Every structure is written in C-alpha cells, then in structure tokens.
Amino acid sequence: MREEDLIAPDSLQTPHICEGGNLDCGSGLLLLIRKSMEQVPDGEVLEIRSTEISVKEDLPAWCRMTKNPYLGWRSVPEFNRYFVQRGEDEQDTDIAFKQARDYRWQTRIHWDGGLQVKVFCRNHSWSVGQPASFDVRDAAPSAVEYVLGALGSCLAMGFQIRASQQKIEIDELEISLSGQIDNIFVFLGTEKEGHSGFKEISGTLYVSSDADDEVLEKLWQETLTASPVTNTLTQDTSISVDIRII
Structure with missing residues (x-):
C-alpha cells in the first residue's frame, strides 16, 4: 500500500489540531503545520484538517523529509483529517519561518512598444496598458486597474481562506471596487x-452564506487587517527602483 493511501484508525484521536481550511501544501499549509507542531510534545500527534485533496499526496512526502511520521488520513463530510506524529529530531522551524519572512516576490516587466508592457512572474505573464486611460475599451487593463484588481483579489481570497478555516461555507462572493x-x-x-x-478606494463585499451576519462581519474585518495588498497601500512602503543604462 502506498503511504498516501494509509487510512488512520478511528481510535486515533488528538487534542492538537491544525485548521488548514482549503489550503494546500504549496499555499501556506506547511507553515501552519510547522507553527502548530511547535505546540506538540515529542511523540504526540497533530491532526491537520483540510478540504484540499492534493494534501493527501503531498503531506506524506513532507513528513518523510522532516522525519515526522505520517500516520494516515480519514475523510469526514466537511474535510479530510491527516495525522502526523511529531518526530524526536530537531525541528528546523526557525529556518522555514525565516525563509517565509525573508521571501521576496519578483516580477519582470518588458516594454512591448507603444503604450503596453508585459509582466512576467513565475509561470505567468500578462499585458498592462497605460496608467491613465479613460477609453471604454483598451487592448489591456491599465496599471491602476490592476492595483484595484490585486486589492480585490487579495481580499476575496483572504476572506474565503479564513472562512474555510472556520468551517464557514461561502455560496457566492464578489467584491466591487472603485477608486479616485x-x-x-x-x-x-x-x-x-x-x-x-x-486618494481613496471604496467598495462592497457581496457574500452569500448561512453564517450569522456578525460572524461574517468579524471575518471581513480580520481579512482587511491581514491583507498584504491592503497593508501595502495603507502602510509606509519603501520603494527603491534604480536605473541602469545598458
């Protein structure tokens, strides 16, 4: 039997829980697991909960690399439960956390001629038009529209991730933003x-859910506070872009 298919026995229970929501191993779940593992004594078990099915394939490999025994998984209607025993070897959490804190996101922007550039990052690329365009139609969105899009996307995903971690089901979600x-x-x-x-950006979150209004409003405030893009726009961000003549 593959380790990925190992079913944990029903008798396996633990008070140590890591709520992963719908995160996968590549989008922050491993950092949450490492944080949670700090509170687990050597030899005891951490339960990781996630709705993302790819965790079933990826988590055992991480356990082998970090020497934390993988004990299997069980499925319940709301999420999958994964069980990992804390190994006795020294956990390299400080290194992992430092790498996460020091990570630099990078893009490369190439002028395509005229009033358009192409942006490259990781395995993605997209076109951006001139910053100041008032036409109804354009070959590409303007840079300031991408700012609004980045903000709205960050808030939408942040809200949804937090909702999933709290077992709140979101039926529909849309954000409308405008700025001057x-x-x-x-x-x-x-x-x-x-x-x-x-000088100002305003908008509205439209959300459909069975959760209480107070719960959703609290979740929204937490999302606004933690949003990387919101903080980039509202905090003092140091920008240093040099010129190099080639």
Whole structure:
C-alpha cells in the first residue's frame, strides 16, 4: 500500500489540531503545520484538517523529509483529517519561518512598444496598458486597474481562506471596487500639485452564506487587517527602483 493511501484508525484521536481550511501544501499549509507542531510534545500527534485533496499526496512526502511520521488520513463530510506524529529530531522551524519572512516576490516587466508592457512572474505573464486611460475599451487593463484588481483579489481570497478555516461555507462572493486618483495630471506632466496615486478606494463585499451576519462581519474585518495588498497601500512602503543604462 502506498503511504498516501494509509487510512488512520478511528481510535486515533488528538487534542492538537491544525485548521488548514482549503489550503494546500504549496499555499501556506506547511507553515501552519510547522507553527502548530511547535505546540506538540515529542511523540504526540497533530491532526491537520483540510478540504484540499492534493494534501493527501503531498503531506506524506513532507513528513518523510522532516522525519515526522505520517500516520494516515480519514475523510469526514466537511474535510479530510491527516495525522502526523511529531518526530524526536530537531525541528528546523526557525529556518522555514525565516525563509517565509525573508521571501521576496519578483516580477519582470518588458516594454512591448507603444503604450503596453508585459509582466512576467513565475509561470505567468500578462499585458498592462497605460496608467491613465479613460477609453471604454483598451487592448489591456491599465496599471491602476490592476492595483484595484490585486486589492480585490487579495481580499476575496483572504476572506474565503479564513472562512474555510472556520468551517464557514461561502455560496457566492464578489467584491466591487472603485477608486479616485488624487491628480492624474501629475502623471501626465502638466501639473505639479497633489500626487498621481489613489486618494481613496471604496467598495462592497457581496457574500452569500448561512453564517450569522456578525460572524461574517468579524471575518471581513480580520481579512482587511491581514491583507498584504491592503497593508501595502495603507502602510509606509519603501520603494527603491534604480536605473541602469545598458
């Protein structure tokens, strides 16, 4: 039998729980597991809960690499339960956490001629049009529209991930955002007063769920507070982009 197919016995129970929601091993679940494992004494068992089926294939490999014995999995209607015993070897959590904290996201942007560039990151690429476009139709979204899209996407995914970790089922979710530039003429070079960034962004989260309104509102506030893009836009972010003549 493959280790990935090992069924944990019903008698296996533990008070140590890691709520993974719908995260997979590549999107933060392993960091949550490492954090939870810090509270588990040597030899005791951590239960990991996730609705993402790929965890069944990926978690045993991680257990082998970290020398934390994989004890199997069980399925219940709401999620899958995975059981991992904390190994006696020293856990390299400090290294993993430092790598996560020090990680740098990277993009490369190439001018395609005219008023369009192409952005490359990892295995993705997309086109971006001019920052200041008021046309109804364009060959590509503007850079400021990508800012709104990045913010809305971050909030939508953050809300959904937090909901899944709390066993809250979301039926429908949509976010509408709009923003106003302080003075677009600064970007165009015809005025100097003000700045060319957003002076305000507003919007609405539309969500359908059986959860209580108070629960959803609390979840939304937590999402806003923790959002990387929200914090990038509202905190003092140091930007240093040099020029190199080639």
